[in-house]
Amino acid sequence: MTTYEVRAALKNHARLSQLIYPAQQVRAQEQAAAEACGLSLYQLMELAGQAVFEHIQVTYPDKRHWLVCCGKGNNGGDGWVVARLAHQQGLRVEVWTLCPPEQLRGDAAQAYRNYLAASGTAPQIAAPQHWRGELIVDAILGNNVQGPVREPQLSAINWINQQTEKVVSIDLPSGLAADSGATVPVAIQADSTITLVAHKLAPLTGAGRQLAGQITLASLTIQDAFARLAAPVAQHFNWRDLPILPARSRHAHKGNHGHLLCVGSHRGMPGALALSGEAALRSGAGLVKLDSVAEHLPIYASRRAEWLLGTEQDLSQDLSWMSTLLLGPGLGQSDWSSKLFEQCLQFITRNPLPLLIDADGLNLLADSPQTLSHDCVLTPHPKEAARLLGCSVAQIERDRLQAAINIARKYQAICLLKGAGTIITDGDQHFVCAGGNPGMAVAGMGDVLSGIIAGLMAQGLTAFDAALFGCAVHAEAADRIARNRGERGILAADLFDQLPVLINHAVTTHTSQ
Numbered sequence: 001m002t003t004y005e006v007r008a009a010l011k012n013h014a015r016l017s018q019l020i021y022p023a024q025q026v027r028a029q030e031q032a033a034a035e036a037c038g039l040s041l042y043q044l045m046e047l048a049g050q051a052v053f054e055h056i057q058v059t060y061p062d063k064r065h066w067l068v069c070c071g072k073g074n075n076g077g078d079g080w081v082v083a084r085l086a087h088q089q090g091l092r093v094e095v096w097t098l099c100p101p102e103q104l105r106g107d108a109a110q111a112y113r114n115y116l117a118a119s120g121t122a123p124q125i126a127a128p129q130h131w132r133g134e135l136i137v138d139a140i141l142g143n144n145v146q147g148p149v150r151e152p153q154l155s156a157i158n159w160i161n162q163q164t165e166k167v168v169s170i171d172l173p174s175g176l177a178a179d180s181g182a183t184v185p186v187a188i189q190a191d192s193t194i195t196l197v198a199h200k201l202a203p204l205t206g207a208g209r210q211l212a213g214q215i216t217l218a219s220l221t222i223q224d225a226f227a228r229l230a231a232p233v234a235q236h237f238n239w240r241d242l243p244i245l246p247a248r249s250r251h252a253h254k255g256n257h258g259h260l261l262c263v264g265s266h267r268g269m270p271g272a273l274a275l276s277g278e279a280a281l282r283s284g285a286g287l288v289k290l291d292s293v294a295e296h297l298p299i300y301a302s303r304r305a306e307w308l309l310g311t312e313q314d315l316s317q318d319l320s321w322m323s324t325l326l327l328g329p330g331l332g333q334s335d336w337s338s339k340l341f342e343q344c345l346q347f348i349t350r351n352p353l354p355l356l357i358d359a360d361g362l363n364l365l366a367d368s369p370q371t372l373s374h375d376c377v378l379t380p381h382p383k384e385a386a387r388l389l390g391c392s393v394a395q396i397e398r399d400r401l402q403a404a405i406n407i408a409r410k411y412q413a414i415c416l417l418k419g420a421g422t423i424i425t426d427g428d429q430h431f432v433c434a435g436g437n438p439g440m441a442v443a444g445m446g447d448v449l450s451g452i453i454a455g456l457m458a459q460g461l462t463a464f465d466a467a468l469f470g471c472a473v474h475a476e477a478a479d480r481i482a483r484n485r486g487e488r489g490i491l492a493a494d495l496f497d498q499l500p501v502l503i504n505h506a507v508t509t510h511t512s513q
Contacts, residue, residue, distance in 0.1 A: 006465035007429070009243035010235060016223045018241070019232035020432065021198040023143050023178030026230070030197050033226035042107045044220055045074060049081025049111070051218035052170055052194045056082075056135065057089075059192060059214075060166055063135040065092040067128060067165075069156055071140040071174070072099035077108030078170045078196075079139025084115040094133065095123035098140060098152045127159050135166045138188045142171035143200065148184045149175050161189050169193040172200060173211045179233075180399040181208045194218050197226060204236055204432050205421025206400045234401065234423075234430035239476035239502060242469055257286030258458025261322035262451070263315070263344055264359070265292040265330035266337055270299045272330030272359065272447045275492055277307055279451025280326070282499040283470070285458045291318055293336075312340060319347045324354040326454035328361020329447045338364060345370070354457040358450040363387055369410065374426060376413040377463045379450055385417055401430060414463045416453075416471060418446060424467045431468060435475025437482045444492030449474045452499065473502045 034044045068083040070076035086093045104112050140153055157175050167190045172178055175187030181202040193203055193212040197220055203212035260280050265273035273290050280288045289308035290300055297309045310318050327344050331337045341364045348355050355376040357365060362380050366387040382396045388407050396403045404417040408427035417423040422433040453470035477498035481490050
């Protein structure tokens, strides 16, 4: 690559394993895709059951006593295939059906008949009593959630969640809405999920990442035909998917790599701006200036000699100096905070420059909503997102993608909705970050993310590209620390040593070839 085109590179090199499809499209197109490959839907069901069975054999080879819980639809049919294959392999298999076998129809009925012929064992109709097995297969609903889960599925989900055995879900944890990620009202807590045909959104973001456990995609040999028929709604990506960034000019100077102004950190909150500012430096920004209250300046001067420093008295001059603005970390919501916020936004309105708003900047924006520009990145966590949209956190979490889209469109900006499976969107194109871990749920981690993204914007990346690149690097840095030391005890500042290594990996590859 000769230019910074992160979004285009990700989309151009996307594989089916990275693309995310609406559940309705998977249901609508899988038959046509199967037929294009010379397969009937029942043969596709056999392939699904085989994929699930093989996954369990590889992942849980010591589990020899299974309970397969089957619903009435095709997800239940997949379960009957799994049960038959397990029986034929000599495993101890029990089947709990939530639908009397005589009510089964179509391919699910055929799968049941084949199971019965192979095993000679009738399934259980009632919940198992005092069951002491080793593994449960959830084949209740999968991708077929159309509304609130009702009985007997609701009781079955609650029963499974009370067990201590490993749980494997087919396609999706039952009760999890495939597109929104809502639990209606509860969903299976799985240890692993085998997603069929193509990725759906719900297991990749928000609560779904916890509910799905380890996710494995089984494309069932129809991936090429399916990709020609269906249109993805979003794309999954991580640090390894990032494109090569151009090497810097040999005669570059600091002014070529941006003048980043970071405004925030009211009294008693010096750390937020310091974390953002150092993250920007570690990400390659040429010049970084921190504007805060005067009492913080000695703290900043003693911590990092490379910063430029200023107060609100310098803000007018510093706004004219900058090429990119980071507004909000530690800013607070006082009169002082509101005055600086309004001064910054008025300047940006008159002089459109790249802008990132985070933390209290988002709360102040929510108090006085205004249209920004696509050179602006907003980085809310769910509570801040709820304020931006005037709704509850629960509403945000019930459909994280739609919430991010609504923010992007309302404020005409790039929205990066933080959390498990961070979502990045301009309102039309949507990406989900595959990286990150629970160890990142500590103070200051968002300030570091904002500094990385703003530092990349200062170096010339577009707002969208900086959000994508910065999010992936931030997540990978935390993941490397977690792999080496575990998830507990990670500090936001621990990421600093990782950032130059990760940001420069592609440059090193580029210049060494």
